[in-house]
Amino acid sequence: MSDNKGVVYLGPGQVDVQSIDDPKLELEYRGKKRQCHHGVILKVLSTNICGSDQHMVRGRTTAPSGLVLGHEITGEVVEVGRDVEFIKQGDICSVPFNIACGRCRCCKEGDTGVCLNVNPDRPGAAYGYVDMGGWIGGQARYVMVPYADWNLLAFPDRDQALAKITDLTMLSDIFPTGYHGAYTAGVTTGSTVYVAGAGPVGLACAHASQLLGAAVVIVGDMIDERLAQARSFGCETVDLKQEASLPDMIEQILGVPEVDCAVDCVGFEARGHGHDASVEKPATVLNQVMQVTRVAGGVGIPGLYVTEDPGGVDEAAKHGNLSIRIGLGWAKSLHFTTGQCPVMKYNRGLMMAILHERCQIAKAVNATVIGLEDAPQGYSDFDHGAAKKFVLDPHGALKSAS
Incomplete structure (x- = not known):
């Protein structure tokens, strides 16, 4: 890992692609560090611009300047934390936008959108989102995913996943x-x-x-x-x-x-x-x-x-x-x-529907692949009502797969 870049919110109507720190298996939020030996580092293969991101970029939330955006993430595992048992290096995985611990009452009852342990301010957390626990966003080249065994949905076949990546990228949130x-x-x-x-x-x-x-x-x-x-x-x-x-x-x-x-x-x-x-x-x-x-x-x-x-x-x-x-x-x-969709209730079944040709979600939402560096223009076009779902390709993986 090196030369990590991410899409950064600068203020109402302003985003920029900037150099950001490489992810670590820890989170620092409001001066307190949280060790994440249960996490992994992902090389981001695809990450999407979401309407929820657009609310922040329009200045309609209390999002702070400097926030790294992005909660719709699909990636390849490149580093595995000490306590991760089942997710392996090289796995290609979908990341639910809800961050969940898998241990609290809500998680055990399937309400992963309102996990009680991953946000000190209120139930529920997400990557790169205002008031959602300080977790770094995934509109970047690399990102850290905590509680990896619980959160990640690993695709069963690498080649099949890459062939259908523009459909599978929708599993992180909108589908x-x-x-x-x-x-x-x-x-x-x-x-x-x-x-x-x-x-x-x-x-x-x-x-x-x-x-x-x-x-x-x-x-x-x-x-x-x-x-x-x-x-x-x-x-x-x-x-x-x-x-x-x-x-x-x-x-x-x-x-x-x-x-x-x-x-x-x-x-x-x-x-x-x-x-x-x-x-x-x-x-x-x-x-x-x-x-x-x-x-x-x-x-x-x-x-x-x-x-x-x-x-x-x-x-x-x-x-x-x-x-x-x-x-x-x-x-x-x-x-x-x-409320937030508890993604883990649905993502495996929807993955199977995609892999077995029961749906064409990328076609339905008009998935449009652009480079990470084109994210500011993507935000602008989306804000003006483009009938497209912009998919960012930080490493050229989608272009190579196509």
Whole structure:
């Protein structure tokens, strides 16, 4: 290892690729060192730009300048800690974006998104993310992964993994996250589904809904290119710039103004509908999905909501307080699932679906490979609504594999 570089957040709207320290099997956070003999060092083969990263880069969180970004990581093990027993040097692995110890009550019950031991500030941790425990991000050439035996998903065949790396790279976050949103909303054989948002997570959720057997998947967005991408793999779409109400647009497709299940893949930077499409209204999507979901239906909410938003539209929104119609949800007996996706619940099954040609997630989200040095342009293009999932290739491994 040498010449490690990473994508560094400098301030609102600014990222740069800079030299960073080589990873060690330890974490230093707020002046305290944590030894990680249970960890490994990965040579990062692919690492993706995520919409959650974009929230930070826009200045919509309290992320500090100097933060190394990146929580969607796939890599090759190049160094193994003293206490690692089953993961071996040379393994190619997917890294769940949730960092989990495998020992606490939440981990033992499968709730790895809210591990109790890896973040001194609150439950749950992630790589390269604000208030998530200080773990260094993986938009870099090398990264340290703690609790490796527990966290890492090793691919069974190296050549097969490299051949499908642009699909497998989605296992670290957006494919399980989209699947989680659909699954917890109750999507199953014959379901009708509304997915709010045609960004990468929304597209992943739409494809996951198809994998789960949905009869009709309707995707709503305001960006024509993203709606076209949703249609490219068989989804119906609604253009939320239009003045027609969402129930009316759904009725034009299904014959009824409601769906069995709905998924919010937008989160706290939601905008209004129709003439309000240019105005930020953070409760819009939550209220719409309650409106269009049938009585006793389900709503998945993998879209990110935060407790502190410096750019919130009002004082309430700055502290995560939104005007949602909870009375409507209660009256309709809807069930809701929120929070980080516990990636480990789904990643092995989704890996098998990829390896055995049951899904084409890279095609669905329009995976677009760029070099690590091109990350600033990737962030800019993503911020302007590009219908692409940008995959960073720090060592040219994806280019070589293709």
